[in-house]
Amino acid sequence: MDCQTWVMSVLGKNQVESWFGAGAADRIWLQTKKLGGFKYTAGNERVVGLGYSFNSQSQAYSGEWTSGAINMLRIFAKESGERRYMDEADEMKMHIEHPLAGNFTLGGRRVEAVKYANERYYIPFGWWANPFPNIASTAWLLFLDSNFNPFNLGGAYLPPK
Secondary structure: OHHHHHHHHHHOHHHHHHHHOOOHHHHHHHHHHHHHEEOOOOOOOOOOEEOOOOOOOOOOOEHHHHHHHHHHHHHHHHHHOOHHHHHHHHHHHHHHHHHHEEEEEEOOEEEEEEEOEOOOEEEOOOEEEOOOEEHHHHHHHHHHHOOOOOOOOOOOOOOOO
């Protein structure tokens, strides 16, 4: 799922649509949610977070991949001026903060961190997502809390020039 959201974060909504037609970015995002959305509901088209390909059966989601999608939605909102993208991003962020983020003990020290996934899940690429505190997921939440887009030098939620 990060393959879609990270690429569209770098390219921007307008660039994707200039190449593939009006509405292409939204269609890619919808297909991404259908394939890997956590608690995806047809008709509502919203998700709690993003998990892994063909996620509809066991329903796992990732702090890192959900954060990347939020970053993309913030870029879309800035680029298009459409509030619906921010609303969806805000809703997803709430579901990272509760229950994926929390206080954990690592090496005898209490730390605030974000789990990589909400449960142990076999990813079809041949590895496991685990519900452990994770530096990538934690860094992404710090980016989001700081309104910092790691794909833009300087951190702005701006489309590419």
